[in-house]
Amino acid sequence: MTPGTLTATERRRLRELLHKKRLATKEQQAALGDVMNDIRDARTDTQADDEHDPEGPTMSSEWSRITGLQGEAEGELLEIDRALNRLDDGSFGVCARCGNPIGVERLKARPTTELCISCARLAESG
Numbered sequence: 001m002t003p004g005t006l007t008a009t010e011r012r013r014l015r016e017l018l019h020k021k022r023l024a025t026k027e028q029q030a031a032l033g034d035v036m037n038d039i040r041d042a043r044t045d046t047q048a049d050d051e052h053d054p055e056g057p058t059m060s061s062e063w064s065r066i067t068g069l070q071g072e073a074e075g076e077l078l079e080i081d082r083a084l085n086r087l088d089d090g091s092f093g094v095c096a097r098c099g100n101p102i103g104v105e106r107l108k109a110r111p112t113t114e115l116c117i118s119c120a121r122l123a124e125s126g
């Protein structure tokens with residue numbers, strides 16, 4: 001069984017892609033952290049008259065939106081690291097479910113995927 005059908009060049013490109021994605025996700029995480037700090041500061045500032053705080057609900061929904069995005073970024077980083085590990089151990093580009101090679105076009109579009117297109121469709125349909 002050949003581990004996928006990726007050429008050395010394709011593997012290198014996908015690794016670069018994953019590194020870029022990792023960097024961008026890290027930056028996004030840092031930016032979200034800044035926004036969270038701002039919201040925290042704003043909350044402290046307005047604490048004096050929180051009796052009628054028109055921004056209260058808006059802020060808490062913004063807060064949950066940001067923490068949601070943080071969670072997503074966190075999960076994405078884990079996926080990226082797993083994909084990079086798979087690149088190292090040679091299991092990258094092989095479907096985790098059926099063991100068939102994952103199409104290179106699919107990998108370029110979603111380099112963190114662990115499933116081939118047919119398994120992904122099965123998983124999505126429940």
Ligand SMILES: [Zn+2]
Nearest residue numbers: 095098116119
């Ligand atoms: Zn599969």
